[in-house]
Amino acid sequence: MPCSCGKPGRVKLSYTQLTYCKNCFLRLIQHRAQKELRQKAYFKGKDRAAILKDQGKEYFIANWLFEQIFENRLQLRAVKSFGNVRGKKILPSSLDREIKRRLDPFLTGKPSPDEKLLRFPTSLLEEEVIQTCKLIGYKKIKKDPPHPLIDPLEKRSPGTKFALYQSFQEIDSS
Numbered sequence: 001m002p003c004s005c006g007k008p009g010r011v012k013l014s015y016t017q018l019t020y021c022k023n024c025f026l027r028l029i030q031h032r033a034q035k036e037l038r039q040k041a042y043f044k045g046k047d048r049a050a051i052l053k054d055q056g057k058e059y060f061i062a063n064w065l066f067e068q069i070f071e072n073r074l075q076l077r078a079v080k081s082f083g084n085v086r087g088k089k090i091l092p093s094s095l096d097r098e099i100k101r102r103l104d105p106f107l108t109g110k111p112s113p114d115e116k117l118l119r120f121p122t123s124l125l126e127e128e129v130i131q132t133c134k135l136i137g138y139k140k141i142k143k144d145p146p147h148p149l150i151d152p153l154e155k156r157s158p159g160t161k162f163a164l165y166q167s168f169q170e171i172d173s174s
């Protein structure tokens with residue numbers, strides 16, 4: 001199936017029948033990430049921030065998105081640990097990781113990890129992170145283990161993860 005712009009479709013996702021060409025898919029991803037940053041209001045003007053460089057796919061896409069969105073307006077430093085970092089600390093993430101972080105304390109009874117970190121991007125599914133990384137040239141992709149509760153649900157009703165994300169947004173803004 002071709003992309004809605006008429007070019008051959010290259011990207012197929014689990015939750016929609018649509019296929020995307022490279023340009024339209026990357027634009028979709030960038031717009032969603034931009035919206036996320038606007039909603040969260042993490043940065044204003046020439047902020048300084050540190051991002052954890054763990055070499056994973058989430059770091060790779062977060063860094064790419066910051067470059068696309070802020071160009072040089074954000075003073076972003078890549079660090080191997082947050083040990084001595086002051087100011088804003090960004091932990092590379094994904095929507096799947098955000099679901100795990102927010103639900104697992106309820107499921108396991110264990111408290112959730114450090115709340116002072118800013119997580120980004122949390123509006124993109126892991127499968128979208130993977131597709132984006134492939135298109136922008138990151139090859140060492142390692143998938144996270146599936147969530148025992150959420151992934152089977154998502155398989156049965158595609159869109160469950162987005163619905164959960166929506167609920168988190170509503171909780172955060174209430």
Ligand SMILES: [Zn+2]
Pocket residue numbers: 003004005006007020021022023024025
């Ligand atoms: Zn297209």
